[in-house]
Structures are given as structure tokens and as C-alpha cells.
Amino acid sequence: MKTTVNGLISEIGHNERAKYQLETEKLLSQINPHFLHNTLNTVQWVARAGGQEEIDRIVTLLVQVLQYNMGKNSLIVNVGQELEALRHYIELQSYRYEDELTFSIDVEPGTESVAMPRFLLQPLVENAIYHGQSEEGGEIRVVVERQPDAPGMLTLRVTDNGPGMNEETLAGLLEDEGASRGGMGIGLKYVKRLLESYYGSGDLLRIRSAPGEGTTLSVHIPIRSEVELYDQSAGR
Structure with a gap:
């Protein structure tokens, strides 16, 4: 009994330390974005005071993207x-890839009101930015439309005209936990987890690519209400 009690006391102590560590990490996660936001506001103020309109615009876009994502x-x-947040992100990236990439967004009328998880499209576009560049100039196209053969399904598709990828590289995309090189996203594995949480399957993300043929990332999701998506996520 003494051994059991000592074991319980030790376990309680461990749980309390873990709880304290979690609370500390949660606090830090709130402090860091707050500090970053304040720093960016300072840079923006200095840019405006100095008449640096382009820098002002870049910082404004970055703040908008971060506020949406975090x-x-x-x-x-x-x-x-x-899509509004994605346009901010694309404009921000256009400053860096001014002569290297062009973007287009095609949206089927009536789909703008469809509910979806936040921060689903940006990782797809970021992947296209990284893998879709070519010597001739990259083109990235974003399409949102209902599936013609399944009106209850919505397709989010990102296509690039880059060099394409072999099967080994494709498999590696879904194993990468971090952002694309030089980017600010968190990888396609995050997208699969998001789809699993809200729709019950990560297989709703599909990748089609081949060397010399570019890459297409497609997400096919059922059209559901905001309440239905919350209920799906809460039940998992």
C-alpha cells in the first residue's frame, strides 16, 4: 500500500509539472505572435514616416496574413x-517572385458562402510556389468549383506548370512536417490532418504529378454547414 501511495504521489507530481509546462508553453505561444505583431506595426510606422510605400504595403500584407493564420x-x-486571405498571401509572394510566377484564381459563382476549415488553401499554394517554378516562368492557377457529377461536393484545386515530380518526391511531400523552403506554411501533412478532423478522411487531398507535366493538388470536400463541420470535429 505504501508503494502504491508513493507511486500515486509521484504520478500527481508529474502531472502537475506537465500541466505547468503546458500552461507556460501556451502563454509563450500567445506572447510570441503578440511581440511579432507589435514589431511589424513598428516597422510599418517607420516605413510610413519615411515615405516607403512599398515597404508599408509589404508589412501590411504580412500582418493580414499572420492575423488570419494565427x-x-x-x-x-x-x-x-x-480566398481573401489567399489573395493577400499571393500579393505578398508576388513581391518576391515578381518576374518568376503568375497567379490566377477562378471561383464558381455561389461557392463563396460555402463553409470550410480555415488555412486550407495556403499550404497548397505554397507547395506550388516551391515546386512550380521553371525557367520559362511559373504559372499557378487556383480553382474553386462544384463537382459537375456531384453537386454536393466542392473541389479546391491548385495547379502549376512546373517540372513535375516523381513518385518518391510525391511521397515525401506528405511526410514533411515543416514549411516549404523559404515559405511560411506548415506542410501538406497538416492539410491531411485538417481534412481528417473536419471531414473524416485525409484522402480527400489528392496529388497528381509526373516529370515534365506539372503538379495538381486537389481537395474534394462535401458541402456542409458551419454547424456540421464543428460537430464533425468535436466528435473526433
Whole structure:
């Protein structure tokens, strides 16, 4: 009995330390974005005071992207909100890849109000930016449309005209936990986890590519209400 009691006391102590560590890490996760946001606001103020309009615009876009990705807003948004944030991200990237990449976004009318998890499209576009560059100039196309043969399904598709990938490289994409080189995303593995959480299957993300043929990333999701998505996530 003495051994059992000592074991329980030790376990309680361990749990309390783990709880304290978790609370500390949670606090730090709140402090770091707050510090970053304040620093960016300072840079923006200095840029405006010095008449540096381009720097001002870049910082403004970066703040908007970070607020959307790391903000306290709902984890469920609609297609229109996701695309607005994506346009900010694309404009920000265009400053870096001015003569190397062109972007287009085609949205089927009436799909802007469809509910979806936040921060689903940016990792797909970031992957295309990294893998879709070519000597002739990269083209990245984003398409949002209902599936013609399944009106209850929505397709989010990102296509690039880059060099394409072999099967080994494709397999590696889904194992990469981190961001694409030089980017600010968190990888396609995150997208699969997001789809698993809200729709029950990570296989809703599909990748089609071959050397010399570019790459297409497609997400096929059922059209559901915001309440249904929350209920699906809460039940997992």
C-alpha cells in the first residue's frame, strides 16, 4: 500500500509539472505572435514616416496574413474569406517572385458562402510556389468549383506548370512536417490532418504529378454547414 501511495504521489507530481509546462508553453505561444505583431506595426510606422510605400504595403500584407493564420477568429470560415486571405498571401509572394510566377484564381459563382476549415488553401499554394517554378516562368492557377457529377461536393484545386515530380518526391511531400523552403506554411501533412478532423478522411487531398507535366493538388470536400463541420470535429 505504501508503494502504491508513493507511486500515486509521484504520478500527481508529474502531472502537475506537465500541466505547468503546458500552461507556460501556451502563454509563450500567445506572447510570441503578440511581440511579432507589435514589431511589424513598428516597422510599418517607420516605413510610413519615411515615405516607403512599398515597404508599408509589404508589412501590411504580412500582418493580414499572420492575423488570419494565427488569429483568434473562428476555425471555420467560408470560401470567400479563405480566398481573401489567399489573395493577400499571393500579393505578398508576388513581391518576391515578381518576374518568376503568375497567379490566377477562378471561383464558381455561389461557392463563396460555402463553409470550410480555415488555412486550407495556403499550404497548397505554397507547395506550388516551391515546386512550380521553371525557367520559362511559373504559372499557378487556383480553382474553386462544384463537382459537375456531384453537386454536393466542392473541389479546391491548385495547379502549376512546373517540372513535375516523381513518385518518391510525391511521397515525401506528405511526410514533411515543416514549411516549404523559404515559405511560411506548415506542410501538406497538416492539410491531411485538417481534412481528417473536419471531414473524416485525409484522402480527400489528392496529388497528381509526373516529370515534365506539372503538379495538381486537389481537395474534394462535401458541402456542409458551419454547424456540421464543428460537430464533425468535436466528435473526433
